[in-house]
Amino acid sequence: MRVLLVNASAPAYNLGLAKAERYWMAQHLDVDCARDVPPLLLYRYPVVWISAIFSWHVPKLVSLAKVALDGGAKVEVGGPGTFGVRDLIQRATGLTPRATPDPRFERQPGNYSHVFWSRGCPAKNCSLGYPKDGALPICSVPEMEGWRFTLYRDANPAPIILDNNLSALPRHHQEHIVERTSACNYPEVDCNSGFEPRSMRPETIALWRQLPLKAWRYAYDELAERKAVLRVLDMLDAAGIPRRASRIYCLAGNEAVEACEQRVREIHEWGAMPIVQRRRPLDWIGGPLPTLHDWTEQKLIDFQRWGNRLAGGMPFSEYRRGRKDRHAVGTLLSAPAEAPEGTG
Numbered sequence: 001m002r003v004l005l006v007n008a009s010a011p012a013y014n015l016g017l018a019k020a021e022r023y024w025m026a027q028h029l030d031v032d033c034a035r036d037v038p039p040l041l042l043y044r045y046p047v048v049w050i051s052a053i054f055s056w057h058v059p060k061l062v063s064l065a066k067v068a069l070d071g072g073a074k075v076e077v078g079g080p081g082t083f084g085v086r087d088l089i090q091r092a093t094g095l096t097p098r099a100t101p102d103p104r105f106e107r108q109p110g111n112y113s114h115v116f117w118s119r120g121c122p123a124k125n126c127s128l129g130y131p132k133d134g135a136l137p138i139c140s141v142p143e144m145e146g147w148r149f150t151l152y153r154d155a156n157p158a159p160i161i162l163d164n165n166l167s168a169l170p171r172h173h174q175e176h177i178v179e180r181t182s183a184c185n186y187p188e189v190d191c192n193s194g195f196e197p198r199s200m201r202p203e204t205i206a207l208w209r210q211l212p213l214k215a216w217r218y219a220y221d222e223l224a225e226r227k228a229v230l231r232v233l234d235m236l237d238a239a240g241i242p243r244r245a246s247r248i249y250c251l252a253g254n255e256a257v258e259a260c261e262q263r264v265r266e267i268h269e270w271g272a273m274p275i276v277q278r279r280r281p282l283d284w285i286g287g288p289l290p291t292l293h294d295w296t297e298q299k300l301i302d303f304q305r306w307g308n309r310l311a312g313g314m315p316f317s318e319y320r321r322g323r324k325d326r327h328a329v330g331t332l333l334s335a336p337a338e339a340p341e342g343t344g
C-alpha cells in the first residue's frame with residue numbers, strides 16, 4: 001500500500017507530516033510526499049493525509065481533500081491551521097480535522113530539522129492565548145495543547161526549537177534541552193517561538209547563551225508587556241549580549257494604531273529588531289481580513305512593511321506605499337517565516 005502525504009502549506013516545513021512519514025515507513029509502507037493531490041495518480045494511494053499549518057491554507061486543503069475523496073481514497077485532514085475552522089472543514093468535506101498533536105506520531109522517533117521539547121503554555125497573563133471578557137484568542141496554543149506543559153524528555157535534538165514558551169518551562173527541562181542540543185554542536189540554533197518576557201530570569205539567559213542562538217526572540221505584543229520587555233533588555237545588557245541580537249515579535253492590529261506604533265518605534269529606539277506580524281484571527285481563511293480598532297487591512301499591510309523595513313527612519317504617518325508594494329486587499333503578503341504558533 002502507498003500513502004500520500006500532502007502539505008497544503010508548502011513550502012513551509014511541516015513537522016507533523018515529517019513525523020507522519022516516519023510513522024508510515026515504520027509500518028513498512030511506501031510513502032510519497034507532495035504539495036498537491038494528483039487526480040490521475042490517485043489509484044496508487046488508498047490513503048491520503050492532508051495538513052495545513054496556517055488557516056489561510058485551509059481552502060486549498062479542502063479542495064485537495066475533495067479531489068482525494070472523489071478518487072476513492074481514505075482521507076484524513078489536520079494540522080494547526082485547521083484549529084479555528086474545524087466546523088467549516090467538516091461541512092465542506094464531511095471530515096473531522098485533527099487539529100491538535102496527533103498521538104499516533106507526535107512522539108515518532110527520528111531526526112528532524114525542527115523539534116518540540118514540550119507542548120502547552122501556562123502563561124495565563126498573556127491576553128493573546130488567554131483573552132479576557134470573552135474575546136477570541138489570537139494564539140491557539142493553550143486551547144490546542146493545554147495550559148499545563150507536557151514535557152518530552154526523549155525528543156531528538158534539532159537546530160530549530162519550536163517550543164511555545166521556553167522560559168516558563170521547569171528549570172530541569174530547560175537544562176535538559178540545552179544539554180542535549182549542545183551535544184550536537186550545531187553551528188546555529190534558533191528558538192523560533194522564543195522566550196516569554198515575564199518568565200525570563202538572569203539564569204534563563206545564562207543557561208540558553210550556552211547555545212549558538214541565532215537571536216534572542218521574545219514578544220512585545222501589547223503595551224502591558226513593556227515593563228517585562230525592558231527588564232529582559234536590562235538582563236541581556238548585564239550579560240553583555242548586544243541589543244541587535246534581540247528580535248522582538250510585535251503584533252499589529254490587536255491594539256489601536258498609536259499603541260502598535262509606539263511598540264515598534266520603541267523596539268527600534270532600544271537598538272533591537274522588530275518582527276511585525278499583523279493580526280490574523282484563527283478562523284481567517286483568506287479574503288478581506290477582519291480588523292479591530294482604527295485599522296483597515298490595507299493599513300495593516302502598510303504598517304507591517306513600514307515596521308519591518310523603515311520604522312527606524314520615519315514615523316508611520318510619513319510612510320508612502322511604493323508601486324511594487326501595492327497589494328489588493330484580501331491577498332496575502334508572504335506567510336510569516338517565523339513563529340507559526342505562539343510567540344513566547
Ligand code: SF4
Nearest residue numbers: 121126129139342344
Ligand atoms: S502567545 Fe506565547 S505566551 Fe501567549 S499564550 Fe501563546 S504561546 Fe503562550
